Amino acid sequence: MNTRFAVATHILAYLGHSQGQPVSSEVLASSAGTHPVVVRRLMSTLREAGLVQSQRGAGGGTLLARPATEISLLDVFRAVQESEPDLFLVGSTNPSSHCDLGRVMQQTLEGLFGPAIEAMRTALAAVSVHQVMEELAQRVPQQCPHASG
Protein backbone atom coordinates (compact mmCIF):
# COMPACT_ATOMS: atom_id res chain seq x y z
CA MET A 1 0.00 0.00 0.00
CA ASN A 2 1.43 3.21 -1.20
CA THR A 3 0.35 6.16 0.89
CA ARG A 4 2.67 8.56 -0.84
CA PHE A 5 0.20 9.65 -3.46
CA ALA A 6 -2.41 10.50 -0.87
CA VAL A 7 0.04 12.19 1.47
CA ALA A 8 1.53 14.17 -1.40
CA THR A 9 -1.88 15.38 -2.49
CA HIS A 10 -2.71 16.23 1.08
CA ILE A 11 0.46 18.27 1.40
CA LEU A 12 0.05 20.05 -1.89
CA ALA A 13 -3.50 21.01 -1.03
CA TYR A 14 -2.26 22.35 2.26
CA LEU A 15 0.46 24.35 0.57
CA GLY A 16 -2.01 25.71 -1.93
CA HIS A 17 -4.06 26.97 0.95
CA SER A 18 -1.25 28.95 2.50
CA GLN A 19 0.30 29.95 -0.75
CA GLY A 20 2.96 32.59 -0.52
CA GLN A 21 4.34 31.71 2.87
CA PRO A 22 6.33 28.52 3.40
CA VAL A 23 5.07 25.74 5.64
CA SER A 24 7.41 23.64 7.75
CA SER A 25 7.63 19.89 7.45
CA GLU A 26 6.58 19.63 11.07
CA VAL A 27 3.27 21.38 10.49
CA LEU A 28 2.64 19.38 7.34
CA ALA A 29 3.48 16.12 9.07
CA SER A 30 1.13 16.95 11.89
CA SER A 31 -1.66 17.63 9.45
CA ALA A 32 -1.04 14.53 7.37
CA GLY A 33 -0.56 12.34 10.41
CA THR A 34 2.98 11.29 9.68
CA HIS A 35 6.57 12.11 10.54
CA PRO A 36 8.38 15.26 9.42
CA VAL A 37 11.14 13.25 7.84
CA VAL A 38 8.59 11.39 5.79
CA VAL A 39 7.30 14.71 4.55
CA ARG A 40 10.79 15.93 3.71
CA ARG A 41 11.55 12.72 1.90
CA LEU A 42 8.42 13.16 -0.14
CA MET A 43 9.37 16.77 -0.74
CA SER A 44 12.60 15.68 -2.36
CA THR A 45 10.55 13.86 -4.95
CA LEU A 46 8.09 16.66 -5.45
CA ARG A 47 10.91 19.16 -5.74
CA GLU A 48 12.65 17.09 -8.40
CA ALA A 49 9.36 17.04 -10.26
CA GLY A 50 9.20 20.81 -10.06
CA LEU A 51 5.99 20.92 -8.03
CA VAL A 52 7.33 22.60 -4.90
CA GLN A 53 10.32 24.57 -3.75
CA SER A 54 11.84 24.72 -0.30
CA GLN A 55 13.71 27.24 1.81
CA ARG A 56 16.11 26.17 4.46
CA GLY A 57 16.78 27.87 7.71
CA ALA A 58 14.70 29.81 10.18
CA GLY A 59 11.31 30.76 8.81
CA GLY A 60 11.85 28.32 5.99
CA GLY A 61 9.60 25.63 4.67
CA THR A 62 8.03 24.60 1.42
CA LEU A 63 5.68 26.28 -0.99
CA LEU A 64 4.15 25.45 -4.32
CA ALA A 65 6.35 26.06 -7.32
CA ARG A 66 3.38 27.12 -9.41
CA PRO A 67 -0.30 27.89 -8.89
CA ALA A 68 -2.47 25.10 -7.56
CA THR A 69 -4.63 25.42 -10.65
CA GLU A 70 -1.66 24.30 -12.71
CA ILE A 71 -0.74 21.18 -10.78
CA SER A 72 -2.75 18.15 -11.79
CA LEU A 73 -3.14 14.89 -9.94
CA LEU A 74 -1.35 13.34 -12.87
CA ASP A 75 1.67 15.49 -12.07
CA VAL A 76 1.55 14.22 -8.53
CA PHE A 77 1.03 10.65 -9.62
CA ARG A 78 3.96 10.78 -12.00
CA ALA A 79 6.21 12.34 -9.43
CA VAL A 80 5.36 9.89 -6.69
CA GLN A 81 4.82 6.63 -8.58
CA GLU A 82 8.35 5.81 -9.52
CA SER A 83 7.64 3.50 -12.44
CA GLU A 84 4.22 3.89 -13.94
CA PRO A 85 3.89 0.50 -15.60
CA ASP A 86 4.44 -0.90 -12.15
CA LEU A 87 0.78 -0.34 -11.72
CA PHE A 88 -0.13 -3.63 -13.24
CA LEU A 89 2.82 -5.06 -14.82
CA VAL A 90 4.68 -7.47 -15.28
CA GLY A 91 7.85 -7.86 -13.43
CA SER A 92 7.71 -11.55 -13.83
CA THR A 93 6.11 -13.81 -16.40
CA ASN A 94 9.62 -15.06 -16.48
CA PRO A 95 11.41 -13.71 -19.54
CA SER A 96 13.89 -16.56 -19.44
CA SER A 97 11.21 -19.13 -20.05
CA HIS A 98 11.76 -22.11 -22.22
CA CYS A 99 10.49 -20.13 -25.13
CA ASP A 100 9.59 -16.58 -25.97
CA LEU A 101 6.11 -16.86 -24.52
CA GLY A 102 7.06 -14.94 -21.42
CA ARG A 103 8.54 -12.03 -23.26
CA VAL A 104 5.84 -11.96 -25.88
CA MET A 105 3.15 -12.15 -23.24
CA GLN A 106 4.72 -9.20 -21.53
CA GLN A 107 4.72 -7.13 -24.71
CA THR A 108 1.16 -8.16 -25.45
CA LEU A 109 -0.10 -7.24 -22.01
CA GLU A 110 1.64 -3.92 -22.16
CA GLY A 111 -0.07 -3.21 -25.45
CA LEU A 112 -3.46 -4.19 -24.08
CA PHE A 113 -3.11 -2.39 -20.79
CA GLY A 114 -1.94 0.74 -22.52
CA PRO A 115 -5.41 2.12 -23.11
CA ALA A 116 -6.37 1.48 -19.50
CA ILE A 117 -3.37 3.33 -18.19
CA GLU A 118 -3.92 6.11 -20.67
CA ALA A 119 -7.55 6.46 -19.61
CA MET A 120 -6.53 6.72 -16.01
CA ARG A 121 -3.91 9.34 -16.84
CA THR A 122 -6.44 11.40 -18.70
CA ALA A 123 -8.81 11.32 -15.77
CA LEU A 124 -6.08 12.26 -13.32
CA ALA A 125 -4.90 15.05 -15.56
CA ALA A 126 -8.38 16.56 -15.43
CA VAL A 127 -8.18 17.22 -11.67
CA SER A 128 -6.02 19.99 -10.24
CA VAL A 129 -4.74 20.49 -6.74
CA HIS A 130 -6.91 23.59 -6.70
CA GLN A 131 -9.98 21.44 -7.21
CA VAL A 132 -8.87 19.24 -4.36
CA MET A 133 -8.66 22.35 -2.21
CA GLU A 134 -12.16 23.39 -3.20
CA GLU A 135 -13.53 19.95 -2.47
CA LEU A 136 -11.84 20.04 0.88
CA ALA A 137 -13.12 23.48 1.71
CA GLN A 138 -16.66 22.34 1.06
CA ARG A 139 -16.27 19.41 3.38
CA VAL A 140 -14.39 21.12 6.16
CA PRO A 141 -16.08 24.47 6.63
CA GLN A 142 -14.13 25.51 9.66
CA GLN A 143 -13.76 22.48 11.86
CA CYS A 144 -10.03 22.26 11.81
CA PRO A 145 -7.33 24.70 12.80
CA HIS A 146 -4.83 22.96 10.56
CA ALA A 147 -7.03 23.37 7.55
CA SER A 148 -6.60 27.11 7.56
CA GLY A 149 -2.86 27.03 8.13
Place this chain on the structure above:
Amino acid sequence: MNTRFAVATHILAYLGHSQGQPVSSEVLASSAGTHPVVVRRLMSTLREAGLVQSQRGAGGGTLLARPATEISLLDVFRAVQESEPDLFLVGSTNPSSHCDLGRVMQQTLEGLFGPAIEAMRTALAAVSVHQVMEELAQRVPQQCPHASG
Protein backbone atom coordinates in the same frame (compact mmCIF):
# COMPACT_ATOMS: atom_id res chain seq x y z
CA MET B 1 5.26 -5.34 -7.63
CA ASN B 2 2.21 -7.41 -8.18
CA THR B 3 2.75 -10.05 -10.81
CA ARG B 4 -0.53 -11.76 -10.15
CA PHE B 5 -2.51 -9.81 -12.68
CA ALA B 6 -0.04 -10.61 -15.44
CA VAL B 7 0.31 -14.24 -14.45
CA ALA B 8 -3.45 -14.64 -14.19
CA THR B 9 -3.96 -13.20 -17.65
CA HIS B 10 -1.20 -15.42 -18.97
CA ILE B 11 -2.86 -18.46 -17.48
CA LEU B 12 -6.33 -17.58 -18.67
CA ALA B 13 -5.07 -17.02 -22.19
CA TYR B 14 -3.39 -20.39 -22.04
CA LEU B 15 -6.56 -22.06 -20.82
CA GLY B 16 -8.56 -20.37 -23.54
CA HIS B 17 -6.23 -21.87 -26.06
CA SER B 18 -6.77 -25.41 -24.91
CA GLN B 19 -10.37 -24.96 -24.00
CA GLY B 20 -12.23 -28.12 -23.27
CA GLN B 21 -9.46 -30.13 -21.76
CA PRO B 22 -8.01 -29.25 -18.37
CA VAL B 23 -4.43 -28.05 -17.96
CA SER B 24 -2.36 -28.95 -14.94
CA SER B 25 -0.80 -26.38 -12.67
CA GLU B 26 2.59 -27.80 -13.55
CA VAL B 27 2.21 -27.06 -17.24
CA LEU B 28 0.82 -23.63 -16.52
CA ALA B 29 3.60 -22.85 -14.09
CA SER B 30 6.17 -23.90 -16.63
CA SER B 31 4.65 -21.62 -19.21
CA ALA B 32 4.31 -18.68 -16.89
CA GLY B 33 7.74 -19.18 -15.40
CA THR B 34 6.64 -19.70 -11.84
CA HIS B 35 5.90 -22.45 -9.35
CA PRO B 36 2.90 -24.80 -9.56
CA VAL B 37 1.80 -23.85 -6.08
CA VAL B 38 1.79 -20.22 -7.06
CA VAL B 39 -0.50 -21.13 -9.94
CA ARG B 40 -2.78 -23.11 -7.69
CA ARG B 41 -2.89 -20.30 -5.19
CA LEU B 42 -3.89 -17.95 -7.95
CA MET B 43 -6.45 -20.46 -9.15
CA SER B 44 -8.19 -20.34 -5.81
CA THR B 45 -8.81 -16.67 -6.38
CA LEU B 46 -9.90 -17.10 -9.97
CA ARG B 47 -12.18 -19.95 -9.00
CA GLU B 48 -13.85 -17.88 -6.31
CA ALA B 49 -14.40 -15.23 -8.93
CA GLY B 50 -16.06 -17.78 -11.18
CA LEU B 51 -13.53 -17.47 -13.98
CA VAL B 52 -12.17 -21.02 -13.93
CA GLN B 53 -13.06 -24.43 -12.59
CA SER B 54 -10.75 -27.21 -11.55
CA GLN B 55 -10.79 -30.97 -11.46
CA ARG B 56 -8.78 -32.91 -8.95
CA GLY B 57 -7.13 -36.21 -9.47
CA ALA B 58 -5.48 -37.93 -12.38
CA GLY B 59 -6.09 -36.21 -15.67
CA GLY B 60 -7.36 -33.21 -13.76
CA GLY B 61 -6.47 -29.59 -14.09
CA THR B 62 -8.17 -26.29 -14.70
CA LEU B 63 -10.30 -24.92 -17.51
CA LEU B 64 -12.17 -21.74 -18.18
CA ALA B 65 -15.57 -21.49 -16.57
CA ARG B 66 -16.94 -19.60 -19.55
CA PRO B 67 -15.83 -18.65 -23.05
CA ALA B 68 -12.74 -16.51 -23.36
CA THR B 69 -14.78 -13.92 -25.19
CA GLU B 70 -16.80 -13.40 -22.03
CA ILE B 71 -13.94 -12.88 -19.62
CA SER B 72 -12.68 -9.32 -19.55
CA LEU B 73 -9.44 -8.03 -18.12
CA LEU B 74 -11.61 -6.16 -15.66
CA ASP B 75 -12.88 -9.49 -14.38
CA VAL B 76 -9.31 -10.60 -13.91
CA PHE B 77 -8.30 -7.35 -12.32
CA ARG B 78 -11.17 -7.46 -9.87
CA ALA B 79 -10.48 -11.05 -8.96
CA VAL B 80 -6.80 -10.57 -8.40
CA GLN B 81 -6.57 -7.08 -6.96
CA GLU B 82 -7.97 -7.72 -3.53
CA SER B 83 -9.00 -4.18 -2.68
CA GLU B 84 -9.43 -1.97 -5.68
CA PRO B 85 -9.00 1.37 -3.99
CA ASP B 86 -5.65 0.05 -2.92
CA LEU B 87 -4.52 1.22 -6.27
CA PHE B 88 -3.94 4.72 -5.08
CA LEU B 89 -5.37 5.08 -1.76
CA VAL B 90 -5.11 6.02 1.17
CA GLY B 91 -4.31 3.65 3.88
CA SER B 92 -2.87 6.40 5.92
CA THR B 93 -3.46 10.11 6.02
CA ASN B 94 -3.96 9.25 9.62
CA PRO B 95 -7.64 9.16 10.46
CA SER B 96 -6.89 9.78 14.10
CA SER B 97 -5.40 13.17 13.41
CA HIS B 98 -5.97 16.11 15.65
CA CYS B 99 -8.95 17.00 13.62
CA ASP B 100 -11.07 15.53 10.89
CA LEU B 101 -8.75 16.64 8.13
CA GLY B 102 -7.35 13.17 7.68
CA ARG B 103 -10.70 11.52 7.29
CA VAL B 104 -12.13 14.28 5.17
CA MET B 105 -9.07 14.27 2.97
CA GLN B 106 -9.53 10.58 2.50
CA GLN B 107 -13.14 10.97 1.43
CA THR B 108 -12.22 13.83 -0.86
CA LEU B 109 -9.45 11.95 -2.56
CA GLU B 110 -11.65 8.93 -3.04
CA GLY B 111 -14.21 11.16 -4.70
CA LEU B 112 -11.65 12.75 -6.96
CA PHE B 113 -9.86 9.53 -7.85
CA GLY B 114 -13.15 7.89 -8.61
CA PRO B 115 -13.28 9.02 -12.23
CA ALA B 116 -9.72 7.87 -12.80
CA ILE B 117 -10.44 4.42 -11.46
CA GLU B 118 -13.68 4.30 -13.39
CA ALA B 119 -11.90 5.23 -16.61
CA MET B 120 -9.39 2.49 -16.09
CA ARG B 121 -12.12 -0.03 -15.38
CA THR B 122 -13.92 0.89 -18.55
CA ALA B 123 -10.79 0.43 -20.59
CA LEU B 124 -10.05 -2.93 -18.97
CA ALA B 125 -13.61 -4.06 -19.46
CA ALA B 126 -13.22 -3.49 -23.19
CA VAL B 127 -10.54 -6.16 -23.54
CA SER B 128 -11.38 -9.85 -23.34
CA VAL B 129 -9.13 -12.81 -22.71
CA HIS B 130 -9.98 -13.87 -26.22
CA GLN B 131 -8.44 -10.68 -27.56
CA VAL B 132 -5.34 -11.36 -25.53
CA MET B 133 -5.17 -14.77 -27.16
CA GLU B 134 -5.48 -13.25 -30.62
CA GLU B 135 -2.80 -10.71 -29.88
CA LEU B 136 -0.57 -13.49 -28.65
CA ALA B 137 -1.23 -15.65 -31.67
CA GLN B 138 -0.17 -12.84 -33.95
CA ARG B 139 3.07 -12.38 -32.10
CA VAL B 140 3.94 -16.01 -31.62
CA PRO B 141 3.13 -17.70 -34.89
CA GLN B 142 4.55 -21.05 -34.03
CA GLN B 143 7.75 -20.48 -32.12
CA CYS B 144 6.75 -22.06 -28.90
CA PRO B 145 5.56 -25.53 -28.04
CA HIS B 146 3.89 -24.31 -24.86
CA ALA B 147 1.88 -21.79 -26.79
CA SER B 148 -0.12 -24.47 -28.51
CA GLY B 149 -0.69 -26.50 -25.36
Place this chain on the structure above:
DNA sequence: GGGATAGGTAACAGAATTGGTTACAAATGT
Protein backbone atom coordinates in the same frame (compact mmCIF):
# COMPACT_ATOMS: atom_id res chain seq x y z
C1' DG C 1 29.78 35.87 15.14
C1' DG C 2 26.42 32.87 17.66
C1' DG C 3 22.27 30.66 18.43
C1' DA C 4 17.88 29.02 16.93
C1' DT C 5 15.22 27.24 13.26
C1' DA C 6 14.40 24.20 9.44
C1' DG C 7 15.50 21.41 5.37
C1' DG C 8 18.53 17.27 3.19
C1' DT C 9 19.88 12.88 3.71
C1' DA C 10 21.74 8.69 5.42
C1' DA C 11 20.91 4.78 8.27
C1' DC C 12 18.29 1.63 10.73
C1' DA C 13 14.19 -0.94 12.65
C1' DG C 14 9.71 -3.06 12.39
C1' DA C 15 5.71 -4.40 9.77
C1' DA C 16 3.68 -6.00 5.74
C1' DT C 17 3.65 -8.04 1.28
C1' DT C 18 5.23 -11.10 -2.21
C1' DG C 19 6.87 -15.14 -4.46
C1' DG C 20 9.09 -19.58 -4.14
C1' DT C 21 9.34 -23.91 -1.84
C1' DT C 22 8.23 -27.99 0.87
C1' DA C 23 4.91 -30.87 2.83
C1' DC C 24 0.83 -33.21 3.19
C1' DA C 25 -4.17 -34.21 2.96
C1' DA C 26 -8.03 -35.04 -0.18
C1' DA C 27 -9.95 -36.25 -4.48
C1' DT C 28 -10.15 -38.80 -8.82
C1' DG C 29 -9.26 -41.72 -12.84
C1' DT C 30 -7.17 -46.24 -14.39
Place this chain on the structure above:
DNA sequence: ACATTTGTAACCAATTCTGTTACCTATCCC
Protein backbone atom coordinates in the same frame (compact mmCIF):
# COMPACT_ATOMS: atom_id res chain seq x y z
C1' DA D 1 -4.46 -49.96 -4.79
C1' DC D 2 -1.87 -46.53 -7.11
C1' DA D 3 -0.47 -42.68 -9.63
C1' DT D 4 -1.86 -38.11 -10.51
C1' DT D 5 -3.37 -33.65 -9.39
C1' DT D 6 -5.60 -30.13 -6.75
C1' DG D 7 -6.14 -27.51 -2.07
C1' DT D 8 -3.90 -25.50 1.50
C1' DA D 9 -0.95 -24.63 5.32
C1' DA D 10 3.58 -23.28 6.75
C1' DC D 11 7.90 -21.27 6.20
C1' DC D 12 11.76 -18.49 4.15
C1' DA D 13 14.06 -14.90 1.68
C1' DA D 14 13.61 -10.67 -0.54
C1' DT D 15 11.55 -6.51 -1.05
C1' DT D 16 9.02 -2.44 0.19
C1' DC D 17 7.17 0.96 3.13
C1' DT D 18 6.84 3.89 7.04
C1' DG D 19 8.55 5.71 11.17
C1' DT D 20 12.46 7.24 13.71
C1' DT D 21 17.02 8.85 15.06
C1' DA D 22 21.02 11.28 13.95
C1' DC D 23 23.72 14.61 11.92
C1' DC D 24 25.03 18.04 8.52
C1' DT D 25 23.96 22.30 6.11
C1' DA D 26 21.61 26.55 5.18
C1' DT D 27 19.30 30.69 6.71
C1' DC D 28 17.49 34.22 9.73
C1' DC D 29 17.79 37.24 13.65
C1' DC D 30 20.13 39.14 17.56
